[in-house]
Amino acid sequence: MRSIQDYAAVAGHDVIEHLRQLAALLQGIKIVHVNSTRLGGGVAEILRELVPLKNELGIDARWEVIRGEEAFYQCTKNFHNGLQGTPAPMAEKLLRIYEDTNAANAEELRPVLEEADIVFIHDPQPLLLLRSIPNRKGKWIWRCHIDLSHPYRPVWKYLRQFARHYDASIFSLANFAQSLPHTQYLIPPSIDPLNEKNREMSDGQVEAICTQFNLDPQRPLMLQVSRFDRFKDPCGVLRAYRLVKTFAPSVQLVLAGGEATDDPEGRAVLEEVRSEADTDPDVHILLLPPDADLTINALQRRADIVLQKSVKEGFGLTVTEALWKGNPVIGGDTGGIRLQVVNHHTGFLVSSPEGAALRTRYLLQHPEKVQEMGTKAKEFVRQNFLITRHLREYLSLMVALIKGDEERIKLEMHVDR
């Protein structure tokens, strides 16, 4: 079990003191996070780390998960696609299921939600809970993790009528902010540098794991780690790999991803990717279980080239993870990737499989550049995207909500350590 103090070694002692000062103002309040899955995807991963840290700081925080039938997840997947700009069906029947599922979950969670001082609702799945809790006493915040820069208007029009009643919202980037009648905080997500996915590993451990997947340690490896989702463009990565293969015949490709319980399309996309890969023995498509964190860690450490060729991306925690391991990332020029991949500094932004292939070839030919960009990349993550910063911003936001919209929040030294 990690302690908050363990993070001092990575983030510095001052950062931990900041957290304690903020937490001191939040003692005695009840916080609830609600999302739609405990397994798979970045949101669940963040909550798994953030909630225990809040508890350790003496804050009463809990994490609740709503449940629904397949049709509910089909509807919310359509929302997800629509919010990221893809025209999505809005069948009346599915909308009723969405509304009814939220109402049913609200019944189950009512005591917890009514007495909470601050409720964080993550993404659109549980957005309607607020409507069913009229006797709420706390502040409700909608945390949208999705790339909302160009939503499909009918979907956003439908959801905005519910989002507007929240007390505040949080987006990862300014580009995602919308016309809403409340304060919109900008808080990018983060990674935990001490968890299984990001902790240091020995070369031997890395090699042992890669051997399990028949990866040749002598040959260059391209890697994309992502859910099997069209927005992540796994087929585009395959096309980039084929363009690279012409010039670097020994290159191998790994497309590794898991399934999220709230993503009904994952299986179909996986089949598309398998079909596209055909029988190429150098393409390894790995469907990993949700607890394969150490495997992902090893693959990211082993990879010569890390790609995240998304065409839409709320943030892209796999980019952060790779940067943290000292890899420059070749990323799609979209959403949260732009926040992390600073072109020519921490990686390259690309807009096509051809662009990804070109940058891959360049980096394969210039290991000294990989080294230089990788060093910058790790430092960039240390200063911007670690969980300690994320937690500090969440705590600051909560303090701000309690104290009002003051421009300055002054904190006192925490003496009781």
Add this chain to the structure above:
Amino acid sequence: MNHNSSTAFAVKDCALVAIATGQKAQDLRELRDKLITIPEGSIYYHFWGGRLRPRFDDPQYINDFATWTHYQVHDDTLAERLAIITPTDFQDLESLRHELIEILEQRLDEIQWPALVSPDAQFHFIRSQIVVFDTGRLVESPEGLAESVPHMSLGSVFYHFIDARHRLTTGQNDFSTWLNGFGEAYRDLCTQIASIDPYFATLSELRANLGLVFSEYFGRPAS
């Protein structure tokens, strides 16, 4: 903070919480129009807030308005005019706002068709809340600054050397304000501190420059 010779210098640290204003601009005309009414806090954020975000952009484009004009609008003439604005030359953020508007209007008079950037490349006005932390560290005497400053966090440097100018009615930094509490004794030192340009240096460079000034003044080797 009441600085005088009988009180120690309390070292603070800070962080900014970014808040979207929901206002955005797709061309220079819209940028000018929004600037007329945008809260002062947003102007502060776009001139100074970037200091607390590590960046790799060209250092000559220090404020966000100039950076956007260069990278998205591709109007380097205007980017240069915006980049040269030194916010510390202005008495307050209102005067700074007027200067920005003036420069934009001048440019709009010169060009026939202000370029429209893609929706993805719009300028998003952001404001911030500042969270001030107590580090618990006290510098008991002016000599102690030579020891203390090189070990300050970048947040502390921002708070005491940059934010102070906005926070204090004197427009001074916290170090000089505290030293002035000792009467004339540290007048030369204050002059040297005043010669450090807070705008055209990163926070790390500012920390190094301040450390050097203090260590040379008090005859101590720089840490």
